[in-house]
Amino acid sequence: xxxxxxxxxxxxxxxxxxxxQLLESLPVFLSGDExxxxxKSMAIVYAxxxxxxxxxIDQVVExxxxxxxxxxxxxxxxxxxxxxxxxALRNVICTESEEVKDLANELPDLFFPRLSPRRRQSINNxxxxxxxxxxxxxxxxxxxxVLGVRPFSASLALSIHKIARDNDGKRLCDIAFPTSFPxxxxxxxxxxxxxxxxxxxxxxxxxxxxxxxxxxxxxxxxINSKQLYGIGSHTCPGRPISVYTWSKLxxxxxxxxxxxxxxxxxxxxxxxFTIPTKCIVSFQ
Ligand code: HEM
Numbered sequence: 001x002x003x004x005x006x007x008x009x010x011x012x013x014x015x016x017x018x019x020x021q022l023l024e025s026l027p028v029f030l031s032g033d034e035x036x037x038x039x040k041s042m043a044i045v046y047a048x049x050x051x052x053x054x055x056x057i058d059q060v061v062e063x064x065x066x067x068x069x070x071x072x073x074x075x076x077x078x079x080x081x082x083x084x085x086x087x088a089l090r091n092v093i094c095t096e097s098e099e100v101k102d103l104a105n106e107l108p109d110l111f112f113p114r115l116s117p118r119r120r121q122s123i124n125n126x127x128x129x130x131x132x133x134x135x136x137x138x139x140x141x142x143x144x145x146v147l148g149v150r151p152f153s154a155s156l157a158l159s160i161h162k163i164a165r166d167n168d169g170k171r172l173c174d175i176a177f178p179t180s181f182p183x184x185x186x187x188x189x190x191x192x193x194x195x196x197x198x199x200x201x202x203x204x205x206x207x208x209x210x211x212x213x214x215x216x217x218x219x220x221x222x223i224n225s226k227q228l229y230g231i232g233s234h235t236c237p238g239r240p241i242s243v244y245t246w247s248k249l250x251x252x253x254x255x256x257x258x259x260x261x262x263x264x265x266x267x268x269x270x271x272x273f274t275i276p277t278k279c280i281v282s283f284q
Contacts, residue, residue, distance in 0.1 A: 154185030
């Protein structure tokens, strides 16, 4: 991804140097020893706040449950559920300023192939000042936030909406909540084959791009939950807190007598993510 930005930069003379610096530090685009090193330092940052992450999630889940108990009508799954949960989590993981944390919400747009040059440049410029003044752990914290924000928050909203569609009018306490997210904002990861190889009988030539599906509604729940966080050396380091969050949330919701009903849902495909732009259910 960094090399793509380099190429555009040399063709158009637009400065993307800060975007390149960030992209080239993200574990998803690294391999071999470089990847191992980044995983190690990211794991230290993640582990430092592990207990605080759970505490922060517990508190928001409790508040969400209270708010549902008092609701007779529409509930916005983005504003009232996924954003507060993500904000609580990122505030614990990242010790940088609000400006840095807010920018991290926008940074995944750098992956989006159809992003306008103006927007790419604006993100690059904001990143420049942040990279200059950041602490030693900035890149590790940013990597967690940039790669965690959309899968975590969008999957939460999409999953509860899916439960509402599958259980329209049911009491929450009568719903068999799945043990893992029933929908995902990230359904594939791309890999480049390092050599000529054969996987499950399919030949792949060196340097070809392989799309690996991590979630599909036509797969069984068992397969989806197994692959949701990826497989192999790049497997998601945010898995423990995501599993924890889903389990806390589904557990508390399943104790409620309220009925759930699906309402408006619209999504935007900002590859590789599916982002809900409107995601409403109602509770009666
Ligand atoms: C429901 C929530 C989440 C889902 C479905 C999800 C899914 C994924 C998937 C499919 C991958 C790619 C694995 C691969 O390439 O094999 C990944 C990687 C990653 N995720 Fe998550 N994720 C979630 C939450 C989080 C959270 C909360 C964080 C951070 C706090 C996070 C941070 C990362 C990072 C840093 C990587 C890159 C790992 C690497 O390349 O070595 N994710 N995630």
